[in-house]
Amino acid sequence: MVGLIQFIIDFLSLGGAYALMALGLVIVYGILKLVNFAYGELIMVAGYTLYLVGGTGMPWIFMAIIAILMSVLFGILTDYVAFRPVRAKSVTAVLITSFAFSTLLQNGALLFISPRPRNIPLPDIFTETIEIAGVITPIRNLLTIATAVISLSLFTWLMRRTVIGIAMRAAATHFTMARMLGVPANLIITSAFAISGLLAGIVSMFWLGRIGAVTPGIGLEPLLIAFIATVIGGMRSLQGAVLGGFLLAFIDTGLNYTLPQDLLKFRDAFTFSLVILILLWRPEGLLKGPASGQRT
């Protein structure tokens, strides 16, 4: 029983973080049909912002908000720097510019800050634990679950109830048609990048909170997780991204609990084997989503 509760808390907190990461990647992919490879760096940007404002002594929550805003800003910047100038050209061009922007940001951090890990300020609550029904668990995990629930509800509300959300869902399937109804292309794309940055910023608080430090290469793992989650869930579907995130977390947590100690270091190999099996069974991902139009 205790083990089960422990497992559920671990699974939900990891799943919530994975789902938010995946959602941030798929919202841009859905509209542009292009993977933003500089996505992971948004988490790095949030981390370094937290590190840089760490000395100011202001309350942590303000630092967190500044860090998240920086992530949003850099999300929008990704659009202006890497996507917009070459959007109309070829897929390859955008692929390369988004990799280039990612490398640029990483090298910026290497050059101007340090290749070594930098500690980030964290609130005390992140390191405290709490006992629920005999299970001792970090409060951070419960905060992650709560934040994921709130963020996902807000996101759903935004996409279902607001004009911009409906327009974004429309643009994800027939971009040119949406423009022919007067929906401004640039507004939709920039909004997608801003939301992507917001989700990355929010998730980075908990992702970095686990590690306690930020390095220039910190974005790679979240990018990989988000990418795999969206591939399993179905690249065209927002629900698919969330489902994929939770499924990936379920596999990871499940393996953590079941693998014998000496096999645990090969956990990723087991995870990827399962991902391959899922893709053999459902090559398009679990949720197909609506048939989408051509790349724009």
Next chain:
Amino acid sequence: MIKVSNLQAGYGAVRAVRGVSLTLGKGELVTVLGANGAGKSSLMLTIAGALKPTGGQVFFDGKDVTGATPERMVRLGLAMVPETRDVFPDLTVAENLRLGAYIRRKQVDAVQADLEKMYEIFPRLKEREHQAGGTLSGGEQQMLVIARAMMSDPKVLLLDEPSLGLAPNLVDQIFEMILELKATGLSILLVEQNASKALQIADRAYVLRLGEIAAEGTAAEISEASDLHAMYLGG
């Protein structure tokens, strides 16, 4: 309302529209006929701003709008129903229609009134109000895209193959509706494969062939032209 002069457009090396000139007067219903690949849809997309012209000019209400974005064309008062229909499949019927009124989303009451009006004209859409657009039948989707285009309260409507793939009784219904829309003073540019039906309701007609105007005149003149079939079938 619309004047196109010597318009050229294409896809890469393929020149789909090769120097087309046409006019569409206020309240007029003009049809553009032609075989598959004659450049009809490309012409429509170019006027709507979805395809960039490589030459020539487009005027809307006397203003030069050559190369304008699709967003700008809608705001000027042009609505487009593309051949591909492009219902937003995961949006509900109501959401599809509301998005049609995107450019006047601030006029809440007027939009709501228009929405009710559309449901009155198309009771089928009212029945399926909360259903996803992708689950509708072909005929219902066609009604939806026409209603959606009308939600922007346009002055000019571009209709690309509204009868494509529909059952005969539905085709009649769509054509009746086009006449009703014309009666409200709307200017309509209609592309049709069903030439005889289109000529019955149109004021004037153009025949496109290989991206060029092969014939033009009143609907009656074009109907009577003995070589219509030859031009139409590309013979």
